[in-house]
Structure formats: C-alpha cells, structure tokens
Amino acid sequence: MTTALNRKAPTAPGKLPVLGHSLSLLRPDRVGYFTALRSIGDLVEIKIGARPYVLLNSPELVRDALLEQGSSFDRGRIFEKARPYVGDGLFTSQGTEHLRQRRSVQPAFHHARLDSYAGMMADIARRHVSAWQPGDTLNADHEMHVLASEIIGRTMFQSPLAREVIQLCSDELPTLVQGLGVRTVLPDFFTQLPLPVNRRYDAACAKFRDAARRLVDSYRESGGGGRGDFVSMLMEARDAKTGVAPTDTEIRDQIMTLLISAIETPATTLAWALYELASAPEVRAQLEEEADRVFHGDVDLAELRVTEAFVLENLRLHHPLWMLMRRAVRPVTVGGVHLEAGTEVIYSPAAMHRDPAIFPDPMRIRPERWLGDGPTPEMQRAFVPFGLGRRQCMGDAFAMIQMKISVAAVAAGSRLSLPAGFRPKTVTTSVVRLAELPMIVGAR
Numbered sequence: 555m556t557t558a559l560n561r562k563a564p565t566a567p568g569k570l571p572v573l574g575h576s577l578s579l580l581r582p583d584r585v586g587y588f589t590a591l592r593s594i595g596d597l598v599e600i601k602i603g604a605r606p607y608v609l610l611n612s613p614e615l616v617r618d619a620l621l622e623q624g625s626s627f628d629r630g631r632i633f634e635k636a637r638p639y640v641g642d643g644l645f646t647s648q649g650t651e652h653l654r655q656r657r658s659v660q661p662a663f664h665h666a667r668l669d670s671y672a673g674m675m676a677d678i679a680r681r682h683v684s685a686w687q688p689g690d691t692l693n694a695d696h697e698m699h700v701l702a703s704e705i706i707g708r709t710m711f712q713s714p715l716a717r718e719v720i721q722l723c724s725d726e727l728p729t730l731v732q733g734l735g736v737r738t739v740l741p742d743f744f745t746q747l748p749l750p751v752n753r754r755y756d757a758a759c760a761k762f763r764d765a766a767r768r769l770v771d772s773y774r775e776s777g778g779g780g781r782g783d784f785v786s787m788l789m790e791a792r793d794a795k796t797g798v799a800p801t802d803t804e805i806r807d808q809i810m811t812l813l814i815s816a817i818e819t820p821a822t823t824l825a826w827a828l829y830e831l832a833s834a835p836e837v838r839a840q841l842e843e844e845a846d847r848v849f850h851g852d853v854d855l856a857e858l859r860v861t862e863a864f865v866l867e868n869l870r871l872h873h874p875l876w877m878l879m880r881r882a883v884r885p886v887t888v889g890g891v892h893l894e895a896g897t898e899v900i901y902s903p904a905a906m907h908r909d910p911a912i913f914p915d916p917m918r919i920r921p922e923r924w925l926g927d928g929p930t931p932e933m934q935r936a937f938v939p940f941g942l943g944r945r946q947c948m949g950d951a952f953a954m955i956q957m958k959i960s961v962a963a964v965a966a967g968s969r970l971s972l973p974a975g976f977r978p979k980t981v982t983t984s985v986v987r988l989a990e991l992p993m994i995v996g997a998r
C-alpha cells in the first residue's frame with residue numbers, strides 16, 4: 555500500500571535530550587503508549603537515544619512492510635542486541651543465509667513430528683498438573699515457565715543433559731529476557747556500565763552458552779546424531795548445494811535460538827491464560843466441560859475448540875511481544891513516507907490486537923470471537939500473533955498445540971483461584987508479563 559505522497563512521520567511527544575523516547579519505552583504500560591500514539595498517526599517517529607525509529611501503527615502498514623515489501627526489510631536493533639546470546643543463528647541471520655538456516659531447521663516443525671510431540675506434551679502437562687495439591691499456593695508464572703521448559707527440553711533434546719537445560723531455562727530465562735528488553739530501548743553506552751542488570755544478563759548469557767556447548771559436545775562424544783531430535787537433525791543436515799554440514803558453533807547458536815524463542819512466549823501467554831481462567835467463571839466452566847469430554851488418552855486436538863478459542867483470545871489480549879523491529883535494506887516508501895535504507899521500523903502485535911475499532915470491547919476475554927462464524931476479515935488482518943512474512947514464527951503450530959494441551963490439562967486436573975483482593979500488575983521486559991501470579995489450588 556504505497557502512495558506518492560512522500561509525507562514525513564510526525565514525532566511522538568515527550569522526546570528528551572540524549573535519551574529521546576527511551577523513558578516512555580521503559581514505562582510499564584508500553585502497549586498503552588503505542589495505542590495512544592495512534593491518535594497522532596499510523597506512522598510515528600520515536601527516538602531511542604539519537605537514533606530514529608518509525609512505528610507502524612496499523613494492520614495495513616504492517617502487512618505492507620512485512621508482506622508486500624518484505625524483501626526490503628530485514629532484522630533490526632533488537633536482534634543485534636540478542637547476538638551475544640544467540641550468536642549467528644536463525645534469529646540474527648539475514649538474507650539468503652537466513653533462508654538457508656530456516657530450511658535446515660524446518661524438519662523439526664514438520665507436521666508428522668508435531669503429531670508425536672502432542673502425545674509427549676499431554677503426558678508432561680498432565681504429570682505437571684497432577685503434582686499440584688489442593689490448598690497449595692503456586693507461583694503460577696514460574697509453573698508455566700517450568701512446564702514450557704519441560705515441553706521443549708523433552709520434545710527437542712533426547713539427552714541426559716535435557717534436565718539441566720530445563721532447569722537452566724526455568725531459572726535464568728527471565729533474567730535474559732529482561733536484560734535483552736532493557737538493552738533494546740536504552741542507548742548503546744548503557745550496556746557498558748557495570749550495573750547489576752548488565753552483570754546478571756552477562757552471567758545468564760554465559761550459562762546458556764556453556765549449556766549449549768556441553769549439549770553439542772555430549773552428542774559428539776556419543777557418535778553425533780541418530781536420536782531423531784533437534785540436535786541430531788542439525789548434525790545430520792547437509793547444505794543442499796554444497797553438501798557441507800553445519801559447524802558445532804552453528805548448531806550451538808540454533809540451540810540458543812530455540813531456547814530463547816520457544817519458552818518465554820508460550821509460558822507468559824499461559825500465565826495470563828491461568829489468570830483469565832480464574833477471573834471468568836463462565837469461561838472456565840466451558841473449558842472444564844470440554845476438557846472432561848475430550849481430554850483423555852490420545853487427544854484429538856481438533857476437539858479442543860473452545861480451548862483453542864480461549865488460547866487465541868489470550869494471544870490477542872495478552873500478546874507477549876509488545877515490540878518487534880525491522881530495518882530497511884534499501885530505500886522504500888511505506889504509507890506515503892519515504893524511508894532511507896537503514897531506517898528502523900517498529901510494530902507492536904500487542905497494540906494491534908487491542909484496537910477497539912477491530913476488536914470490540916478489546917480488554918475483555920471473549921473466546922466466542924473465534925467461534926461460530928469465526929473472526930471478521932478485519933480481525934484476521936489485524937491478528938498477527940506469530941508475525942508475518944519471511945520471519946514468521948517457525949514454532950507457531952507447535953506453540954498452539956502446546957498451549958491448547960497445557961490449558962486443557964489445567965482445566966481437567968485442577969481448579970485454580972486468585973487470592974482475595976489480587977490485582978494484576980504487569981511488568982514489561984522483552985515481553986509483557988504479570989509481575990507475580992500467586993494462585994491457590996482447589997480440587998475439581
């Protein structure tokens with residue numbers, strides 16, 4: 555959707571010397587900040603330090619940049635900030651190298667594999683929920699991190715070290731995600747300062763790198779691949795043109811990429827889902843009825859219709875990613891604004907999902923939006939939980955299965971409630987999450 559207007563994007567109010575809009579981007583309600591900027595325009599300039607970023611604040615502009623003009627954009631600042639942690643894997647690679655890496659990882663997400671993962675996920679989730687005892691008070695956000703870590707650890711790593719990786723992810727991933735979030739919105743000099751947040755981030759990065767290295771070494775010591783899992787698949791992969799195998803550094807970087815992409819987002823979404831389950835008894839009753847009816851033995855995922863609608867609604871209202879970035883690789887015009895090569899653009903799935911013109915009563919969980927006649931075409935265009943285009947989430951189907959199964963296991967196996975007077979408080983790092991989520995276990 556390009557026009558020949560060549561206008562300039564208006565600058566967001568509240569710009570400070572040196573910091574630009576960094577402080578606005580550090581406030582707790584960053585999704586609300588982006589939503590409010592819609593009143594200024596659908597393209598708005600924001601500064602992080604002295605560097606300008608253009609916020610694309612409408613579904614049409616986001617689709618134009620990511621789909622129609624997708625080849626004109628590649629990774630932006632957020633991914634550079636992730637490089638010390640994830641190296642040069644799928645997350646940070648660009649252009650043809652990115653496409654090559656995507657092809658090499660693709661078999662791990664093939665639908666035939668997803669079917670076998672579903673059975674494992676159901677076992678893990680049922681076991682996890684059955685350990686909760688009536689009367690216990692859970693840190694439900696942590697529980698969902700442990701569950702998501704278990705699911706990745708057990709489905710992707712057939713290794714005695716899997717338990718260690720699961721523990722590391724449960725304990726350290728939030729530190730990493732917080733450090734990355736802070737680095738993205740503050741000027742570069744900040745990362746050089748000897749602050750606790752920087753030290754904790756560096757220490758967490760080192761632990762993950764070490765775990766990935768030991769994982770790769772342990773496969774090599776026992777003869778390489780052959781276990782039919784993620785690491786074996788990478789070890790056995792050969793480049794279609796050159797026949798060259800990936801190096802151990804490349805394999806380690808893909809492991810790191812998987813760990814950072816595959817745990818925090820479903821865990822955070824699931825924590826919100828548990829909060830909503832406890833807050834809306836009529837929705838909970840529907841989910842419990844469905845789980846009692848169909849969540850037995852080998853689960854037919856297609857039968858979990860209300861559960862799926864509930865998961866979609868949580869991805870809409872509580873989308874974990876408040877900001878994603880791209881960088882123009884050549885001069886390009888979006889929404890009538892000319893962007894030079896190198897211009898960084900931002901979009902926010904979370905803000906797009908709360909537009910009242912598209913999702914009436916946006917702050918309420920209403921699974922019925924996704925049932926019956928289904929979402930309207932406007933909703934479909936604005937709903938981008940897994941991104942769009944060449945960088946679209948590789949784990950989208952995996953994540954949907956995992957979240958449906960996790961919600962169904964909770965609905966079938968326990969009844970969680972919130973302590974009297976609990977008020978949700980959000981914190982925003984790289985993701986928007988609940989600051990705390992104490993939940994009391996009740997019997998079903």
Ligand code: HEM
Nearest residue numbers: 644815816819820823878939940941945947948949952953
């Ligand atoms: C609620 C769960 C999840 C959400 C909301 C989510 C969302 C996203 C989004 C929006 C992107 C695109 C980022 C961009 O455009 O810059 C992405 C990329 C990615 N996701 Fe997910 N994701 C989820 C779960 C998962 C899981 C479970 C896996 C793996 C098992 C995974 C693997 C990946 C990978 C590898 C990429 C990078 C793709 C590339 O750069 O080519 N994600 N995810």
